[in-house]
Amino acid sequence: MSRESPPPPDVWSNDDAKELYLIDRWGAGYFDVNDEGNMTVAPLQERGRKIALADVVRDAREQGLRTPLLIRFQDLLHHRVRTLNLAFASAVAENKYRGVYRGVFPIKVNQLREVVEEILDAGRSFHHGIEVGSKPEIFAGLSVHTDNDSLIVCNGYKDDAYIRMAMLGRKLGKKVILIAEKLSEVRSILRISAEMNVDPLIGLRVRLSTKGGGRWAESGGENAKFGLSTAEILAATEMMKQAGKTSAFKLLHFHVGSQIPDILIIKRAVREAARHYAKLRKMGHPIEYLDVGGGLAIDYDGSRSTFHSSMNYSVEEYARDIVYNIMDVCDDEKVPHPDIVTESGRATVAHHSVLVIQAFGSIEKVAPGPLERAHDDHKLVKNLLYTLENLALENLSESCHDILQVKEESQKMFELGLLNLDVKARVETLFWQTAERMQKLASQLDASEVPDDITELGKQLVDQHICNFSVFQSLLDHWALGGLFPIVPIHRLNERPTQQSTLVDITCDSDGKVSKFIDLSDVRDTLPLHTLDDKPYFLGVFLTGAYQDIMGDIHNLFGRVNEVHVFLDDDEECGYYLEETIEGNSIREVLSMTQYEAREMVAKLKAQVDAAIKQDRLRPTEGMRLLADFERGLADQTYLSFP
Numbered sequence: 001m002s003r004e005s006p007p008p009p010d011v012w013s014n015d016d017a018k019e020l021y022l023i024d025r026w027g028a029g030y031f032d033v034n035d036e037g038n039m040t041v042a043p044l045q046e047r048g049r050k051i052a053l054a055d056v057v058r059d060a061r062e063q064g065l066r067t068p069l070l071i072r073f074q075d076l077l078h079h080r081v082r083t084l085n086l087a088f089a090s091a092v093a094e095n096k097y098r099g100v101y102r103g104v105f106p107i108k109v110n111q112l113r114e115v116v117e118e119i120l121d122a123g124r125s126f127h128h129g130i131e132v133g134s135k136p137e138i139f140a141g142l143s144v145h146t147d148n149d150s151l152i153v154c155n156g157y158k159d160d161a162y163i164r165m166a167m168l169g170r171k172l173g174k175k176v177i178l179i180a181e182k183l184s185e186v187r188s189i190l191r192i193s194a195e196m197n198v199d200p201l202i203g204l205r206v207r208l209s210t211k212g213g214g215r216w217a218e219s220g221g222e223n224a225k226f227g228l229s230t231a232e233i234l235a236a237t238e239m240m241k242q243a244g245k246t247s248a249f250k251l252l253h254f255h256v257g258s259q260i261p262d263i264l265i266i267k268r269a270v271r272e273a274a275r276h277y278a279k280l281r282k283m284g285h286p287i288e289y290l291d292v293g294g295g296l297a298i299d300y301d302g303s304r305s306t307f308h309s310s311m312n313y314s315v316e317e318y319a320r321d322i323v324y325n326i327m328d329v330c331d332d333e334k335v336p337h338p339d340i341v342t343e344s345g346r347a348t349v350a351h352h353s354v355l356v357i358q359a360f361g362s363i364e365k366v367a368p369g370p371l372e373r374a375h376d377d378h379k380l381v382k383n384l385l386y387t388l389e390n391l392a393l394e395n396l397s398e399s400c401h402d403i404l405q406v407k408e409e410s411q412k413m414f415e416l417g418l419l420n421l422d423v424k425a426r427v428e429t430l431f432w433q434t435a436e437r438m439q440k441l442a443s444q445l446d447a448s449e450v451p452d453d454i455t456e457l458g459k460q461l462v463d464q465h466i467c468n469f470s471v472f473q474s475l476l477d478h479w480a481l482g483g484l485f486p487i488v489p490i491h492r493l494n495e496r497p498t499q500q501s502t503l504v505d506i507t508c509d510s511d512g513k514v515s516k517f518i519d520l521s522d523v524r525d526t527l528p529l530h531t532l533d534d535k536p537y538f539l540g541v542f543l544t545g546a547y548q549d550i551m552g553d554i555h556n557l558f559g560r561v562n563e564v565h566v567f568l569d570d571d572e573e574c575g576y577y578l579e580e581t582i583e584g585n586s587i588r589e590v591l592s593m594t595q596y597e598a599r600e601m602v603a604k605l606k607a608q609v610d611a612a613i614k615q616d617r618l619r620p621t622e623g624m625r626l627l628a629d630f631e632r633g634l635a636d637q638t639y640l641s642f643p
């Protein structure tokens with residue numbers, strides 16, 4: 001498959017690249033290919049400039065930041081927040097809904113301060129707030145939140161210190177709503193708020209019988225980790241009543257899981273929750289907000305389907321269906337329309353960041369080798385050459401069996417000591433050359449006519465691109481959950497890709513690879529890529545803004561990657577500037593996380609160098625130079641660096 005003479009370049013256009021990599025399908029109007037064959041990002045869709053990723057990589061490099069590089073488009077975040085709010089605003093207006101929309105951003109999806117601040121800034125006129133889910137997150141949340149008309153919704157299990165922080169927010173005039181995950185939390189909230197002399201705002205998370213779809217189906221339903229049963233909700237309201245705080249019950253919450261691909265599940269859950277709200281409201285509880293949680297999905301593969309990496313609805317449809325169904329149930333029950341809260345995380349941030357990695361080598365199955373016969377060729381070599389020379393469409397299957405048999409025989413003979421390395425090498429080379437020729441021939445057939453053996457053999461012919469990154473640091477969902485991300489070369493898109501490849505990372509873990517890729521139906525096992533030449537080859541991993549940043553770990557001690565934040569600016573010649581650059585972890589930093597202290601390490605090395613000098617193994621000047629290398633190297637980044 002690799003390296004056969006590529007067709008003339010004129011039969012390949014940027015449009016072919018866009019179609020091959022499904023860019024218009026998953027790109028949501030943000031991604032495109034320019035005339036030079038470079039991948040571009042339009043953070044404001046058609047209303048703003050397009051930035052070539054290759055330019056950003058070059059600029060970052062000029063500032064000393066190499067790949068792997070995480071590029072954030074701050075304007076794109078802005079655009080997402082506006083899109084979500086405008087979708088709800090128009091759904092509210094269209095339906096003459098008598099409540100407002102108050103979105104919150106769940107910071108666990110991306111806690112980076114600049115990301116959260118950008119979202120709050122973009123959402124200021126809509127009073128878009130935040131959601132926190134742990135004790136550290138409420139500290140972060142309180143510090144960045146400044147708009148007292150927007151909400152801080154507090155989920156997750158809580159201790160007294162967490163609750164006290166929420167009450168601190170109340171004292172500052174913030175609408176901090178504590179969502180009780182357990183009955184005992186209601187008791188603690190009532191006690192602590194009385195002690196601190198402040199009115200608490202309490203939300204209850206209802207456990208719906210509707211289950212989410214896709215990978216997070218188990219987040220909902222009767223066996224979910226979170227949420228109160230109907231009996232517990234009634235007990236909680238009784239507790240508030242006993243404490244004279246009936247007015248504290250302000251919000252009803254549910255969350256059926258993340259990445260819900262099917263709008264029908266969302267509608268069903270919303271109706272079920274709205275029914276709970278209406279019944280509670282009729283009992284006299286002054287609930288103001290109905291919080292429908294997260295779950296708004298991202299179409300990672302562009303298939304617009306109910307596949308786990310996709311979604312069968314748009315943001316606008318999501319907003320309309322939520323508003324309409326809440327209204328429908330409330331009108332039926334004759335209760336006021338609640339204000340609507342969503343906790344959309346993934347849909348807010350997934351698009352805004354791109355991970356750029358460099359493929360710096362490849363592992364290819366088919367190596368070049370002589371195809372001529374020699375009079376003293378080994379019998380196995382003669383066999384293979386015969387098959388190769390007589391290969392035709394009519395004997396594909398038979399030839400395939402023949403070469404597989406030769407390969408097996410050569411392996412057996414080698415194990416018995418009957419085959420020299422040069423013959424083994426020749427057999428292997430010829431085997432893959434023949435296999436490649438077979439795939440070429442088979443490609444003339446309809447997929448359904450290709451013999452199974454040939455298809456199987458074809459899968460083994462796949463090349464691998466070795467990329468300078470760690471799946472465990474940067475694409476954890478791919479490893480842990482089989483999450484799919486669009487991956488596209490950021491340049492050379494005006495050139496036809498000639499290899500079918502998979503990606504391997506630089507960890508020494510065999511799981512450190514990407515071998516599942518997006519497709520319109522199901523998934524593909526290979527990614528079409530270009531053959532490496534003497535220039536760097538960069539791939540973009542897209543839609544990585546949600547969850548990946550914070551969940552990564554330092555497997556093999558590969559640390560955080562370099563990062564740049566891009567802002568659009570018409571005053572700049574290129575239309576943008578790099579507002580912030582954040583250097584990835586140094587070797588020293590990741591080592592200190594595992595209790596290696598740099599000073600101590602250098603001292604230990606010095607003792608060994610001194611000893612080696614004493615033993616005349618090293619000359620003093622050389623010893624000191626090597627020690628200096630060691631010390632300097634600790635400040636380097638954890639990833640490979642290429643000249």
Ligand SMILES: *Cc1c(COP(=O)(O)O)cnc(C)c1O
Binds near residue numbers: 106255257344
């Ligand atoms: C994780 C989480 C979210 C975010 O979900 P997305 O699907 O990313 O929007 C919202 N609410 C709660 C309670 C969560 O746990």
